[in-house]
Amino acid sequence: MRVAISACLLGVPVRYDGGSKPVSEVMELAGKVDVTRVCPETASGLPVPRPPAEQLGGRVLLADGRDVTAEFDLGARRCLDAVRRSPVRLAVLKAKSPSCGVGLIYDGTYSGRLVPGQGVFARRLEEEGICVVTEDTVKSCKPSVEHPxxxxxxxxxxxxxxxxxxxxxxxxxxxxxxxxxxxxxxxxxxxxxxxxxxxxxxxxxxxxxxxxxxxxxxxxxxxxxxxxxxxxxxxxxxxxxxxxxxxxxxxxxxxxxxxxxxxxxxxxxxxxxxxxxxxxxxxxxxxxxxxxxxxxxxxxxxxxxxxxxxxxxxxxxxxxxxxxxxxxxxxxxxxxxxxxxxxxxxxxxxxxxxxxxxxxxxxxxxxxxxxxxxxxxxxxxxxxxxxxxxxxxxxx
CATH class of the missing domain: 3.40.50.1580 (Nucleoside phosphorylase domain)
Structure with missing residues (x-):
């Protein structure tokens, strides 16, 4: 089984701040399946580090006010092409981000407030009929002695x-x-x-x-x-x-x-x-x-x-x-x-x-x-x- 996974969840330093957000449950899943690593932001050519971005009014804006909607669209297309080259059924993406958020995204005020919405890349994957979830779903479904x-x-x-x-x-x-x-x-x-x-x-x-x-x-x-x-x-x-x-x-x-x-x-x-x-x-x-x-x-x-x-x-x-x-x-x-x-x-x-x-x-x-x-x-x-x-x- 092949799964597309946000690179930052696997420990790759591609986030806006130059860091990553490794999640142990996602990394464990990655060790059991074939993985296509994705990061629309870096695929678009945006630098690391860079100012944070959020969606506002259908556009993607950096915290300094620069409109990067075109860059996010380009990165989403390039990552989608990578996904299409392999039989991916499932994508595990970074929650809340303007590119990879599923169901909830930051509202564009940089206040931490969340609103219903889809990331640019997540939306394209769903249009392809691919099941898209965040790391939260993987963590929620992880069995343990406390949660059999x-x-x-x-x-x-x-x-x-x-x-x-x-x-x-x-x-x-x-x-x-x-x-x-x-x-x-x-x-x-x-x-x-x-x-x-x-x-x-x-x-x-x-x-x-x-x-x-x-x-x-x-x-x-x-x-x-x-x-x-x-x-x-x-x-x-x-x-x-x-x-x-x-x-x-x-x-x-x-x-x-x-x-x-x-x-x-x-x-x-x-x-x-x-x-x-x-x-x-x-x-x-x-x-x-x-x-x-x-x-x-x-x-x-x-x-x-x-x-x-x-x-x-x-x-x-x-x-x-x-x-x-x-x-x-x-x-x-x-x-x-x-x-x-x-x-x-x-x-x-x-x-x-x-x-x-x-x-x-x-x-x-x-x-x-x-x-x-x-x-x-x-x-x-x-x-x-x-x-x-x-x-x-x-x-x-």
């Missing part, structure tokens, strides 16, 4: 738990909010494992409960709240689904967005909502673009066939009728299942970074589908699924 990665597994996917080098195990009945009378369906287990996979700290939950079993949305998201309580900032949700004909094929998939068709929302039932500042959770990029891009890059590097698409969560437990499948296709849905959507809502409410992976075990609406055939199909893809998850953990 939570992995919630669905039907037939629980075997990933066998890869964990355990430190301790937690019976689901000891998890606050999890129903004491719950019994796992086939392909699920109700004992979480805290430990590591390939040296990466994880908490693996090898099973879940579902709305169709009669549990509330608050109950089915108890594992998410537990993971957050343990310090998890990243959560991987894996689920078995049906592939909507014409939108996706059977096999592994990366979830890009979701449609909640269950008629339930865990936030409407969660007592903890009373303690948060606002109940209105932003669901844009609910599935982290950074984590999705990492997963895509891992799959490509390993030669694992993976598609991407929108997930629709339904109440279940019936499989879909032909008319429902046609409606889902019209809605642009690629995958349909009976879990995950409420969990993602809860994870986003708690500020967690979400990666959604699916095994499309059958064609949605096809005859002769059963829970047993889903489990059998999951077994066929077990090796690729494990390799994909391990690859993502390694890059994080």
């Amino acid at each position: 990665v939570a992995i919630v597994l669905g039907s037939g996917l629980g075997h990933l738990g066998s890869l964990v080098r355990p430190v301790r195990r937690i019976d689901y009945r000891d998890i606050e909010g999890f129903p004491q009378d719950a019994r796992p369906v086939a392909g699920h287990s109700f004992e979480a494992t805290v430990g590591s996979i390939d040296g990466v700290p994880v908490v693996v939950y090898p099973g879940r409960i579902h709305l169709y079993q009669g549990y509330s949305a608050a109950e089915v998201t108890a594992l998410v709240r537990h993971a957050h309580h343990l310090g998890c900032r990243d959560v991987v949700f894996a689920c078995a689904t049906g592939a909507v004909p014409g939108q996706a094929h059977t096999g592994l998939g990366i979830l890009t967005d979701q449609i909640n068709l269950t008629g339930r929302n865990p936030l409407a039932e969660w007592e903890g909502l009373r303690d948060v500042e606002s109940p209105f959770v932003d669901m844009n990029d609910a599935y982290s673009p950074y984590l999705r891009t990492i997963a895509r890059g891992v799959a490509d590097d390993l030669g694992i066939a993976v598609e991407e698409g929108v997930y629709a969560g339904v109440l279940g437990p019936c499989f879909e009728t032909p008319a429902e499948v046609a409606a889902l296709s019209t809605l642009g849905v690629s995958y349909v299942g009976m879990s995950t959507v409420c969990e993602v809502v809860m994870a986003r409410a708690l500020g967690m970074n979400v990666l959604g992976l699916t095994l499309a075990a059958n064609e949605s609406g096809a005859p002769a589908v059963s829970h047993e055939t889903v489990l059998a199909e999951a077994e066929k893809h077990a090796e690729d699924f494990e390799a994909l998850v391990r690859g993502v953990l390694r890059l994080l």
